[in-house]
Amino acid sequence: MVSYSLNSSIALFGLFCTFVLLVFIDNEFGHDIKATSDPARQDSLLKRNTNQDGSPQSSCPGYTDYAKVKHEPVSSGPYKYPYQRPSDSCRTFKSPAVETVIGAFKERLRDDDLARLFENTFPNTLDTTIRWHTKESKAGGPRSFIVTGDINAEWIRDSRYQLYNYQKLAPYDEDLKTLILGAINQHVDYVTAFPYCNAFQPPEEAGTTPGSNDQEVSITPNVDFKKVWECKYEIDTLASFLGMASDYYENTQDLRFANDAWIKAAKVVLQTFKDQQHGSMSSNGSTEAPKYLFKSLSWTSTGTQALNGNGNPVSSDTGLIRSAFRPSDDTTTYQLFIPGNAQAVVEMKRVSQWLGKVHEEDLAREFKELASQVEDAIWKHGTFEHPQFGKVFAYEVDGYGGRNIMDDANVPSLLALPDIGFVDVKDETYQRTRKMVWSRQGNPYFIAGKYFTGIGSPHIDLEHPWPLSQIVRLRTSDNDDEIKEALRALMDSTNGLGLMHESISANEQNDDSYTRPWFAWVNTEFSRALIDLAGRKPQLIFRDGYGYIFFNPIVKEHIIEPAPKPVEDDRQKKN
Numbered sequence: 001m002v003s004y005s006l007n008s009s010i011a012l013f014g015l016f017c018t019f020v021l022l023v024f025i026d027n028e029f030g031h032d033i034k035a036t037s038d039p040a041r042q043d044s045l046l047k048r049n050t051n052q053d054g055s056p057q058s059s060c061p062g063y064t065d066y067a068k069v070k071h072e073p074v075s076s077g078p079y080k081y082p083y084q085r086p087s088d089s090c091r092t093f094k095s096p097a098v099e100t101v102i103g104a105f106k107e108r109l110r111d112d113d114l115a116r117l118f119e120n121t122f123p124n125t126l127d128t129t130i131r132w133h134t135k136e137s138k139a140g141g142p143r144s145f146i147v148t149g150d151i152n153a154e155w156i157r158d159s160r161y162q163l164y165n166y167q168k169l170a171p172y173d174e175d176l177k178t179l180i181l182g183a184i185n186q187h188v189d190y191v192t193a194f195p196y197c198n199a200f201q202p203p204e205e206a207g208t209t210p211g212s213n214d215q216e217v218s219i220t221p222n223v224d225f226k227k228v229w230e231c232k233y234e235i236d237t238l239a240s241f242l243g244m245a246s247d248y249y250e251n252t253q254d255l256r257f258a259n260d261a262w263i264k265a266a267k268v269v270l271q272t273f274k275d276q277q278h279g280s281m282s283s284n285g286s287t288e289a290p291k292y293l294f295k296s297l298s299w300t301s302t303g304t305q306a307l308n309g310n311g312n313p314v315s316s317d318t319g320l321i322r323s324a325f326r327p328s329d330d331t332t333t334y335q336l337f338i339p340g341n342a343q344a345v346v347e348m349k350r351v352s353q354w355l356g357k358v359h360e361e362d363l364a365r366e367f368k369e370l371a372s373q374v375e376d377a378i379w380k381h382g383t384f385e386h387p388q389f390g391k392v393f394a395y396e397v398d399g400y401g402g403r404n405i406m407d408d409a410n411v412p413s414l415l416a417l418p419d420i421g422f423v424d425v426k427d428e429t430y431q432r433t434r435k436m437v438w439s440r441q442g443n444p445y446f447i448a449g450k451y452f453t454g455i456g457s458p459h460i461d462l463e464h465p466w467p468l469s470q471i472v473r474l475r476t477s478d479n480d481d482e483i484k485e486a487l488r489a490l491m492d493s494t495n496g497l498g499l500m501h502e503s504i505s506a507n508e509q510n511d512d513s514y515t516r517p518w519f520a521w522v523n524t525e526f527s528r529a530l531i532d533l534a535g536r537k538p539q540l541i542f543r544d545g546y547g548y549i550f551f552n553p554i555v556k557e558h559i560i561e562p563a564p565k566p567v568e569d570d571r572q573k574k575n
Helices: 009-017 024-029 039-047 096-108 112-121 124-128 156-162 164-172 174-193 235-252 260-275 338-358 361-381 428-437 467-475 480-492 520-536 570-574
Strands: 130-134 143-146 217-220 228-230 293-296 383-386 390-393 446-448 453-455
Touching: 096 112, 096 164, 096 520, 112 480, 112 520, 124 130, 124 520, 130 174, 143 174, 156 164, 156 174, 156 235, 156 520, 164 174, 164 235, 164 520, 174 235, 174 260, 235 260, 235 338, 260 338, 260 361, 338 361, 361 383, 383 428, 390 428, 453 467, 467 480, 467 520, 480 520
Parallel strands: none
Antiparallel strands: 130 143, 217 293, 383 390, 446 453
């Protein structure tokens, strides 16, 4: 076991180097990244109502349909990717800082097709998913409602990751900073009222009509479906609530969000985690009164929980936190979901490091103690000796000896353990686990087909691996050949549309060979992978002579220094 600061070498390094970007601003692009878009224009753009399909009530087309069609101009490389950004007037949020980053990457990337993919994916969240934003809500402070894409609802997990790439830019763009603050504040409202729910309706103030997911469900505690889209208790939802706050603080050193309301929500998260450490049976053998039940009329076994909504039994003696659902929104088989517990450990440690700055030392201590307890439990109960691969992590356990040996493409996953900061990528248990889940012998959801290979999910089927798995594979590899292989697979996966999708057919190529044309989370994760490579492996993607930028977030003014271009050595001169 290692501390968060050591465990998160990849996560922090990606964050540390992240925007290979900002050096270009004064030297190459000739404008100030601190410039903001016109406030009146931004408010007008964001406050207008939208249609149910996500399009503004104007001449703008719905992006679900827009993303299915190729638009000019195409990239000059062999893939000829279309330009899939909406027209300027149809974009739901604008950031000069983001445009600067796009320009910087297009300048440096040696592959024009890859440059087009970055151009399409990096701004996708801002271009298409900011359904509502105000700088001053009725409750006080900014609020932002950010949909996942083709579903008119906000997932706390998705929206955290959708905004992740922009956190580093927040100090340079006040409007962007306010947008992120608004998302944090909106999460506070959701988590405080409905800590067991994962996806939410637009707030009443947004003036948009709530939708329905058409599920017939019975849930304890009671839920108001005018405010909640879906109420599937997923441990990573609450971990993402904590994580988004830390993402913001670590990049801005701004603690304005950590007010009484946020602290109240954080205490709700802590108590929910503690409540969900209880097993199915008490120490005297009687059944524990459940805090959460979920029953649904479902066509699939992963759409409802067993035992009248309780889920399969788990032991009370592990110290692990239960999760009724996975990040795929499918039910857990065994509720002690190891990747979710790992993410909870990481995010509890992160908030414990800064809560003292807002005079919440006791809360910081409680988070730190719980994180330590759960971390110990993961290593004790969440690892086992596999007959082929050796000591590895299990995907789920029940504390009675039951284990689910698999991985799902959705993050958090076993493949993503270093990416979320739980272990170092070189950790031997992780490396054995990585080999296991990226193989047919070790993972029933590993799919290798004619056109695409990756990890899938019971959320779809055994024919459609998810590009997200190749993205995570890339970010957790130090092997140049493996990285290039993953990058090529991802470039092959867009169905010619220049965007990432939820899943792709392994063996067919036609207009229907993918799911979800508009899935902002995976677009964000792809562009994050390129940002990661810009810091770790610039030689793999940038034109000759370009290095990466050393970014020093400790200096108050965020001093940015360009990395010197490499000097030719004797071998280069001879060649």
